[in-house]
Every structure is written in C-alpha cells, then in structure tokens.
Amino acid sequence: MQTVVGVAVVRDGLVLAAYRPDGGWEFPGGKVEPGETDEQAAVREIREELDLEIKVGDSLGPGVDISADYRLHVYLATAVAGDPVLREHSELRWFAPSELDENDWLEPDRPFVRALRKQL
Numbered sequence: 001m002q003t004v005v006g007v008a009v010v011r012d013g014l015v016l017a018a019y020r021p022d023g024g025w026e027f028p029g030g031k032v033e034p035g036e037t038d039e040q041a042a043v044r045e046i047r048e049e050l051d052l053e054i055k056v057g058d059s060l061g062p063g064v065d066i067s068a069d070y071r072l073h074v075y076l077a078t079a080v081a082g083d084p085v086l087r088e089h090s091e092l093r094w095f096a097p098s099e100l101d102e103n104d105w106l107e108p109d110r111p112f113v114r115a116l117r118k119q120l
C-alpha cells in the first residue's frame with residue numbers, strides 16, 4: 001500500500017482547495033516517494049505544485065483507501081511564506097469551513113472535509 005498525502009493548508013481560518021483538471025476538489029499533495037516521510041512528501045509536493053512553503057501539523061484522522069494500492073492521509077498545515085501559485089490545477093480557492101460541501105470533493109476526501117468542518 002502506497003501513501004498519498006493531501007495537505008489542508010489553513011490561513012486566517014480558511015482552507016485551501018485545489019480543483020483537479022479532471023473534476024473534483026482535492027487537497028493539494030501527491031504520492032509519498034520511497035524513503036520519504038509523509039511530512040517530507042507534503043512539503044515537497046506543496047512546493048512543486050503551489051510554490052508555497054508550509055509547516056505541517058496534525059493528521060486529520062485515519063487514512064482512507066483510494067484504491068487497492070493507494071491510501072490517502074491528510075494533514076493540517078500552515079503557510080510559512082508566499083502565496084499559492086496555480087500550476088497543475090484548474091482552480092485554487094480558499095474556503096470557509098461552512099462553505100465546504102463534501103459532495104464536490106473526491107470521494108476519499110469526504111471524511112477529511114467533515115473533520116475540517118468540525119475542527120476549524
């Protein structure tokens with residue numbers, strides 16, 4: 001089983017969501033490479049995808065299977081420097097927790113979206 005890390009970047013009480021070109025909101029992030037920790041992968045992916053420096057915080061809850069091969073783990077993070085740059089997604093948006101509608105998110109992300117609505 002390989003881990004995919006999603007990062008819930010929080011700033012001023014808003015969470016950053018990224019819209020996939022093939023549809024659906026997701027947490028920016030990606031696959032953890034061999035020898036990397038989840039945290040290292042999160043920092044690398046957010047730098048690559050958004051040109052953003054982050055500090056990774058707590059996990060948002062137990063991992064959720066994406067498929068037989070991949071499991072999604074989502075971590076809270078804060079932006080240390082810079083603004084996110086649109087590179088790989090079709091849209092980036094900061095959502096207030098009350099605006100988060102889990103139905104617009106990829107299915108594996110929905111428990112994490114619910115956790116965010118409770119925690120933020």
Ligand SMILES: Nc1nc2c([nH]c(=O)n2[C@H]2C[C@H](O)[C@@H](COP(=O)(O)OP(=O)(O)OP(=O)(O)O)O2)c(=O)[nH]1
Binds near residue numbers: 004029031066107108
């Ligand atoms: N980054 C990210 N991926 C997610 C989330 N939820 C979810 O099911 N996924 C899936 C989509 C992808 O199939 C896989 C992550 O792959 P990736 O981000 O490294 O690369 P990718 O979109 O180019 O994926 P792929 O087409 O190469 O499979 O996990 C999420 O919140 N964030």
